[in-house]
Amino acid sequence: MQxxxxxxxxxxxxxxxxxxxxxFDVHQRPLPWRENPTPxxxxxxxxxxxxxxxxxGLRYWYDFLTLxxxxxxxxxxxxxxxLKAWQGLGYYSRARNLHRAAQLIAHERxxxxxxxxxxxxxxxxxxxxxxxxxxxxxxGERVAAIDGNVLRVVSRLLGVQEPIDRPAGRNxxxxxxxxxxxxxxxxxxxxxxxxxxxxxxxxxxxxxxxCPLSDICRSDQANTGLTPxxxxxxxxxxxxxxxxxxxxxxSGQNVWMRQRPENGVWGGLWEFPSHVEQDGKKHTTxxxxxxxxxxxxxxxxxxxxxxxEHILSHRRLTCRFWIxxxxxxxxxxxxxxxxxxxxKKLAIPRALDRFWLDLEKSQSTNMPS
Numbered sequence: 001m002q003x004x005x006x007x008x009x010x011x012x013x014x015x016x017x018x019x020x021x022x023x024f025d026v027h028q029r030p031l032p033w034r035e036n037p038t039p040x041x042x043x044x045x046x047x048x049x050x051x052x053x054x055x056x057g058l059r060y061w062y063d064f065l066t067l068x069x070x071x072x073x074x075x076x077x078x079x080x081x082x083l084k085a086w087q088g089l090g091y092y093s094r095a096r097n098l099h100r101a102a103q104l105i106a107h108e109r110x111x112x113x114x115x116x117x118x119x120x121x122x123x124x125x126x127x128x129x130x131x132x133x134x135x136x137x138x139x140g141e142r143v144a145a146i147d148g149n150v151l152r153v154v155s156r157l158l159g160v161q162e163p164i165d166r167p168a169g170r171n172x173x174x175x176x177x178x179x180x181x182x183x184x185x186x187x188x189x190x191x192x193x194x195x196x197x198x199x200x201x202x203x204x205x206x207x208x209x210x211c212p213l214s215d216i217c218r219s220d221q222a223n224t225g226l227t228p229x230x231x232x233x234x235x236x237x238x239x240x241x242x243x244x245x246x247x248x249x250x251s252g253q254n255v256w257m258r259q260r261p262e263n264g265v266w267g268g269l270w271e272f273p274s275h276v277e278q279d280g281k282k283h284t285t286x287x288x289x290x291x292x293x294x295x296x297x298x299x300x301x302x303x304x305x306x307x308x309e310h311i312l313s314h315r316r317l318t319c320r321f322w323i324x325x326x327x328x329x330x331x332x333x334x335x336x337x338x339x340x341x342x343x344k345k346l347a348i349p350r351a352l353d354r355f356w357l358d359l360e361k362s363q364s365t366n367m368p369s
Contacts, residue, residue, distance in 0.1 A: 007158045012216045013180055016157075021185060023212040024192035029054075029199070033061070037187075039113040039138045040071050046130045047098050052089055054198075060089060071113075074099070075106035083268055083347035090312075090350065092267055097125025117143045137187035144177035145190040149197025154180075155231040156201060159218030163234035240315050243277040246352070247290040248304065248323045257343050258335030265312060270346040272321070273335065287322050298324055310351040319351050 008016075028034070031054070033045040044064055049057045063085055068074035074082070079099050086095035101124045105113060114120040116139065120131035132145035144150075151164050154173045162169035182189035200207045214220050219230050249256035249272070257270050273290045301324045310317040338346075344356070 007218060008216055013176075016213045016216050017180060017182060017189065019212040020192050020196065021182065021188060024188060024195055027199070028191070028195055032058075034191075037137050039134060041065065042134050042138050043101075043113070043126075043130075044098075046133050047094055047125060048089065050094060050130075051091060057089070060086070068102075071102050072106050072111060074102040079268065080347060084345070087269075087347050087353065088350055090265075092265070092269060092347075094125060096262060096268055100124040101126070115139055117141055133190060136190050140187060142181055142183060142186040144174070144181050145194070146174060146177055147194060149194045149201075150177060150190075152203065152231055153193050153197045153201045153213075156206075156219040157213055157217050159230070161230065161232060164231040165233045169231070241318070242315050243318045244274055244320075244351075245277065245287045246272040246274045246319060246321045247287070248272045248321050249290065249293070250323060250325055251327050251337070254337045254339055255343055256335055257338050257346065265315075266349045268347070270343070270348050271352060290324070293324065293326070298326055301325065308354070310354070317351060321355065 033041045045057075045061055048060050048064070052060075064074075067081075067085060068077055077099070079096065082095050082099045083092060086092060086098075089095070104124065105111065114123060114131075114135075117128075117131040117135035120126050120134055121128065123131075126134075129145055129147050132141075132143040133147075135141040136143055136145060151170075151173055154160075154177055155164055155169065158172060158176060160169050160172050162172070164170055164173065177193075180189075196211065196213075200211050208214050208217070208220050211217065211220075256273065258273055259270050260266050260268065262268050275287070275290070301322065304321045304323045307318050307320040310319055348356070
């Protein structure tokens with residue numbers, strides 16, 4: 001590698017690496033998976049914490065270790081139980097892949113975890129970042145783990161003004177990160193850069209005076225003012241507005257539930273039958289009965305509560321609930337009758353979880369007549 005491509009003299013980034021590791025020794029947060037970084041605990045951490053704040057994910061990590069203390073226990077569990085435990089974290093494909101991966105490790109690898117980043121990439125749900133993080137932290141492999149925090153820290157350190165979501169910017173960061181990585185403590189180095197991004201070199205209001213790399217940083221706010229402007233991205237995904245109607249079909253103390261297909265954001269979760277208003281139309285008229293239901297099957301129906309917004313990564317959902325009262329001789333197109341008590345045990349989308357208790361009460365006390 002030509003030193004010119006690094007934008008920082010080699011002696012400076014070597015010294016910066018030493019100071020970074022010293023800073024990490026003193027300032028790292030006391031996170032439980034750092035106490036004894038086993039492959040199982042670290043793998044759970046990396047999967048759970050993807051696109052999740054530490055404060056939120058910590059409880060889930062503890063819950064998973066309590067429910068399934070090792071990979072064999074996780075592999076023996078049902079997917080429904082894993083999805084229920086995951087409820088509220090979003091991106092449910094991660095939970096499905098976690099379960100698949102546990103079964104692969106337990107049954108096809110005799111409970112033996114991969115021992116290199118290359119092997120980890122063959123595990124369902126494990127991409128380049130996760131593979132590098134686990135292999136460097138648990139097995140001491142010298143491989144750079146590059147997540148959003150690392151992209152931000154290194155792009156600012158080098159003053160990379162090319163978009164980081166395009167090869168011109170991303171390649172500079174990856175090249176430097178591999179060269180910069182500590183030969184002796186690759187795991188600690190990876191964690192140190194991520195910790196710096198999470199606590200000091202934050203997306204907004206970075207604390208440059210507290211940064212151990214400020215004197216060699218090409219974007220230091222005191223010198224250039226570029227820190228808040230870097231990194232840049234070429235394009236943003238447009239948020240789509242979706243108007244969604246949930247059909248709450250009830251009979252006495254029972255409710256009709258269906259399980260969504262495994263693909264999609266809510267794949268494998270249970271829900272009331274739902275449909276999306278065509279052409280993005282807003283909720284202006286009463287919906288037609290859910291598929292398979294005729295007017296003669298309905299004893300009463302009406303809107304419940306008010307519409308509310310639920311934000312996903314690239315979608316803004318406007319949700320409404322429409323209650324249909326019928327008898328248990330009627331069977332909608334797909335799904336099955338469940339008592340509210342049994343239905344509450346299922347894994348459901350957060351959009352339903354938000355109104356679940358009130359809905360449960362409404363089916364017996366506030367049913368429209």
